[in-house]
Amino acid sequence: MAIPKEKSLEMYRNLVRARYLGEKIFEIFSAGGSNMVGLHRAVGEEAIPVAVCAVLRKDDYYKPSGVRMHPYLFCKEGFTMRDGLAGEMCRALPKVGGHDTYISPELGVIGKSGILGEDGPMYVGAALSAKLRKSGQVVVYTCGDGTANRAPVHESMVVAAALTLPIVFMIQDNQYGMGTARSKVYKIKDLSDRAKGYGFPGISVDGNDVVALYETVKEYVDRARSGGGPGLIVAETYRLGAHSVGDAQIYRPKGEAEEWWKKDPLPRYRKTLMGKGILTDAMVTRIDADAKAEADEAGKAALQVPLISYEDHIKWAYDVL
């Protein structure tokens, strides 16, 4: 499958933007006073949302993985980097850009759960809805390797299989769930074996390889869209940093992260595209500068977005006391 040049560049640009976004989040969080509740960094795992968003339609449904990937929704058509940042700080401009923090049904984002995996059934509902409405929409639901063990993720797969729903499950396998190494809780080497128990296709793919990701997601999304039902993609990647601020990482073997830094998707994809002549040094410099400027700008803009206020919050309620 040849990826159109424009798509390739879009994905490269998004990878760079994603990297700067991550740094901006860290910067704002570290500065304090940002109304930001916690910090779960995602450096090195950005290829996954970038590739998924490159495949999806604007009205397709997408749930990025667990606690760390939501700001990366900015790659999805209709969202901006400012939104990703503002959402992280629980700020919102009601209806500006048609969305409020992280939820925007018309852009395919219907919610997320702080309790891991509970958003699975919600997105299965979106898939059922797409099927009943015959809208041609597809859902991509992503969760972490730790989360993939949870009950609601299982029930999601059961129902999606039984009803042949247009949903692609993705496990973002970054080798850890908090302090728990994946190998401690799975007796299968290849998490995509889970698909065998449900009777839909499953595949593992290098989650730091944008090209492989794009091709696999496209194949699975196309199949789902044409009525072929669900599938499972496991994207193998690595959580380069701590689970969250405060995690001393006593469980991590020495040298492991260093090995994975060598597989960083960003320089890797840059090299691929330069090898193909799609990217030049000049473009790299410009994309980098643009992304950095965009992130700076987005940071400022996000801090201008008003905090959701008590009054906003209470307005809708019917039995406040």
Add this chain to the structure above:
Amino acid sequence: MAIPKEKSLEMYRNLVRARYLGEKIFEIFSAGGSNMVGLHRAVGEEAIPVAVCAVLRKDDYYKPSGVRMHPYLFCKEGFTMRDGLAGEMCRALPKVGGHDTYISPELGVIGKSGILGEDGPMYVGAALSAKLRKSGQVVVYTCGDGTANRAPVHESMVVAAALTLPIVFMIQDNQYGMGTARSKVYKIKDLSDRAKGYGFPGISVDGNDVVALYETVKEYVDRARSGGGPGLIVAETYRLGAHSVGDAQIYRPKGEAEEWWKKDPLPRYRKTLMGKGILTDAMVTRIDADAKAEADEAGKAALQVPLISYEDHIKWAYDVL
């Protein structure tokens, strides 16, 4: 694997006893006034508990399938037919025979859930306990094909795999969960494929064939006991009757049950044993007469067992109001 002659006879006897027990339950229920809450018949599915109990040690843990199999605990060492019947009517002789209705930890029965599948994690706990106590006990946890899709059954398998626990999961696949044909909710033909997603052995076996069941259960229980971890056995059988009283069975194709009656495990096993010369006509007649007499006796005895009273029930409580 040669099954010892005594085991074979024990299983045949238990099959016959199970059949009479089923009839006795039906009789008592139909007569009314028995304090019996509902009726879920299990005719034709008796080979499964019979084979399991023939393999297990007295102190092993066993949970028969779902709503219909609990009276068949009488096959387990230490239980009697009277207990199976009395349990069905919520009668109990505290400490007589060391057990009360259906729960008897010292005989390996720690509870059951009216909400399907929720007993899975309880029995996984027994398996963890056996492992931590190094007691050499094994757990067999059985549930129906419908129940096997539920969240807690999944989490049970996840944990059992991760911790290499001494537990054998069994799915009693009787082709229906209430009105839902198994084929409507599974996209896999062979339910034992579920094991592939957890990384432990799985196998499907003819659930109306006592010999095949015994051999498979023995292999899986022996492996679990020797530290080899969990496994999944799917016993293929058929729910010959309605789900429960009141079910008009509008969903069942004509003639389907008739086909399965031909596979009734009882005459089938009788034929096998007679072919091998283990059973004679005279023995058949005697076993039959004994079982019938035992069931009649057990029926009377069960109705003598006192109902659990309000006073019994309230005695243990600490904040009744």
Add this chain to the structure above:
Amino acid sequence: MAEKTVMLNQVEAMNTALKEEMRRDKRVVVFGEDLISMGGPATQTKGIFEEFGPDRIVDTPITEEAIVGMAYGCAMTGLRPVGFLMFASLVMCAADQVFLKLGSNRQEWGWFGPLPAVICTDISGGRGIGEDHALSPEAILMHCPGLKVVMPCTAYDAKGLLKTAIRDDEPVMFVAHRSLFFGTKEAIPEEEYLIPFGQADIKRAGKDVTIVTYSAMVHKALAAADELNKQGISAEVVDLRTLVPMDIQTVVKSVKKTGRLLVVHEAMTRSGAGAEIICRFMEAAPQALKTMKAPIKRLGCKNVPLLRSPAVEPKLVPQVNDIVAAVKAMI
């Protein structure tokens, strides 16, 4: 007004409500276990597949978490789903979905749009089938932000309230009672009607005591009122019909008249809905307490699990004679 009526029991009334709403609004869809294959475990959805086809009603595997989560997902994406849970205890299998996703998830993340989802279920208590099957979950549902809680006791109310639930833009837990499904038929207007939420209904007027209750207990309270009447005590029976929102003003008005308040429910007493009803009453009428003729009383299931025995359940859950006795002790 001599309206035309049709005789329906409660499950027929619910079935009719569903069909009427499905005809009126193509976005209404229904899903759950055995709804097509068996017409619902208690004929709630009989004939719906035949009339509306596979795009409007779906049978699921035995996956309660998924059913509730799917209701959220459908409601966020242009449909108006009615998800069925086979009995009310099953909210416990989908508790995070019910309590934290359906009721509060979108607002926790700062989105304040509509979520027109109904979860339809029924309490199976009163048959001695044990705690697992008989749970009456309203106190827990009331403690969740963002859920409306409807508990009808007549065919007329069930129909009107279910239709209102389907048209509501917020999530609604519609909790019927299985023991009432096949009760006496009632004359139900053929013409469409809705019953607004938050309006209690005085099922029987009286002047000596106010019995506040809902769901199946209304019928026991009415029977108790009959009995009390014979003994010269006149009881007013207030059926709350919806617990969120709760019409406490009707209760206040009634108690101002009678001077006595007894709250009755089937669920366990401790931390039950009765406590909330009593607190709301006190908050709405703080001065009433000083002049009431007897201390406020509540009556619910004893604080122990329901034994799986028809012989014991009636001793744990309030019965007609318990209500009679409680009232007499107040007088």
Add this chain to the structure above:
Amino acid sequence: MAEKTVMLNQVEAMNTALKEEMRRDKRVVVFGEDLISMGGPATQTKGIFEEFGPDRIVDTPITEEAIVGMAYGCAMTGLRPVGFLMFASLVMCAADQVFLKLGSNRQEWGWFGPLPAVICTDISGGRGIGEDHALSPEAILMHCPGLKVVMPCTAYDAKGLLKTAIRDDEPVMFVAHRSLFFGTKEAIPEEEYLIPFGQADIKRAGKDVTIVTYSAMVHKALAAADELNKQGISAEVVDLRTLVPMDIQTVVKSVKKTGRLLVVHEAMTRSGAGAEIICRFMEAAPQALKTMKAPIKRLGCKNVPLLRSPAVEPKLVPQVNDIVAAVKAMI
């Protein structure tokens, strides 16, 4: 008596309690998520693996239903398990296990033997991390037959109550509060002590108003009492410590003295524990209502989901000034 003491914060006190009980009784085992790999998400289990090894502490996958179910299974088979849920909202992921299996299953089926299981968890509210993480589940736990509910607020209480919980033969929900884990260290006796369940503790004596509360809110109530004191109002702060069983007599005694009752909690007001506390008070002291100096009041979280924002949470959950204002309005 000049006992020897050691300075511990609350999480250290809990950790010490666990270790003491594990040394005392080999049947005590501990399991949950990241207990070994990280010493517990908040160092609750630090050092336990090192001292007791893999037969006494086990790390599980992210499977909350399984954790609670396993506590049942272990407790029925000769062990005394302590299962950890990473934060208290997760009871919702294991709701059937907590509410219907742990608390009532064995008795539903007619078996009345012991079930010495502890589920240990903590509320994560107060940090603006949203409803999903901040749930305070006590009202729901109290509504389950068969569960004891413990909610300590000091290091001293946490240690003594956790030890009692582990020795109890009935299932206990031990619900700490994360915001207190790393608070000021307290002088904890080196010698062993236990705190019995069902004994409220008067954390501050006063004469004008009784503030009844528990868990983290005790500290806010104490701060409010300080502030009120400056304004000439003397508040008594009663810490219930355990909600089931509940020591209502201490509350009654206090209110008889003060004539005023305010109940405060962090959980949502509607159908919250406050309602039960108030009802129990009324039931225990029906005549008191006639003579109290002000209507009883409750203060809890507003009936909306907690927005995931540190800027808004304090406006939803009662703060020191809200308690002060509520008391002043009563006087």
